[in-house]
Amino acid sequence: MDTILTADDLFDIRDHMGRFGRQLDTFRISNSTKLSASTLSTLEKSSSSIKQIVSKLTTEGMNKLTTDLKEPATNIKKAIKKLEDALETIETFNKVENYIAGIINVFGKIVEAFSQRLGSANIASAFDSLKDLFSVV
Numbered sequence: 001m002d003t004i005l006t007a008d009d010l011f012d013i014r015d016h017m018g019r020f021g022r023q024l025d026t027f028r029i030s031n032s033t034k035l036s037a038s039t040l041s042t043l044e045k046s047s048s049s050i051k052q053i054v055s056k057l058t059t060e061g062m063n064k065l066t067t068d069l070k071e072p073a074t075n076i077k078k079a080i081k082k083l084e085d086a087l088e089t090i091e092t093f094n095k096v097e098n099y100i101a102g103i104i105n106v107f108g109k110i111v112e113a114f115s116q117r118l119g120s121a122n123i124a125s126a127f128d129s130l131k132d133l134f135s136v137v
Contacts, residue, residue, distance in 0.1 A: 010110070014057045016080045017107055021050035024100070027087045034090055039097065049104045057111045079103055 028035070028043040035043075083103060086096040 010057065013076050013080075013107070014054050016077055017050055017103075018054045020080050020084055020103075021047045021054065023084055023087055024050070027093065031090055042097070043100075046100050046104060049108070053104065053108050053111055076103075076106070079106075 024043050024047045028040055028047070032040060079099075080103060083096055083099060086092045
């Protein structure tokens with residue numbers, strides 16, 4: 001049976017992304033003396049991007065959404081969880097640093113597709129980027 005991406009699913013993903021943004025801030029601050037200036041800047045920009053996307057989705061205030069995508073919410077949550085787990089240590093973080101931008105990009109494309117009322121094919125293309133994230137760590 002297909003799992004349909006609903007507005008509730010999307011708001012749940014929004015909450016996961018918001019939590020991940022806060023975790024990035026905590027990781028950046030608590031490891032500020034161990035990370036390069038470039039990495040610190042990237043983390044700050046990533047956190048800011050997440051907050052903007054979460055805010056945009058919240059403002060959008062969708063009432064209803066359905067698509068024909070199979071298990072999209074579950075897959076995004078799995079990718080976010082893997083990234084959250086990687087924030088445990090700097091060593092594991094270093095392995096996934098590039099994937100943070102990937103999850104932000106995917107989530108941003110999804111929010112953009114919803115806000116522009118694009119069809120499920122446009123939304124489905126955003127999920128192609130998740131394939132690499134499933135192998136994180």
